[in-house]
Amino acid sequence: MATRRNFTQEYKDQAVSLVLDSGRSIAEVAKSIGVHEMTLGKWVKKARESGRVPDKDLSEPERAELERLRKENATLRMERDFAKKVAAWFAKEQP
Structure with missing residues (x-):
């Protein structure tokens, strides 16, 4: 029989924050x-509906920096993925 786990509100907020701030699915x-x-x-949906979205409390400079960092993070991920593919291709071509 499965037991039901209980999570604190702080844990839920941090999990929601991971989704909303990191851009991860x-x-x-x-x-x-x-x-x-x-x-x-459900936690993410509830947070959005109640207005408890973490970055709502950010000032304009913080919001701008967050957007800049999200774009930079996306670029770095793309470059990392490309480097992995190139490395795999070179490794495959070695005799």
């Missing part, structure tokens, strides 16, 4: 923290 975050995808999806 709900499925990806849920898997990394060990929570069912549907559960995390």
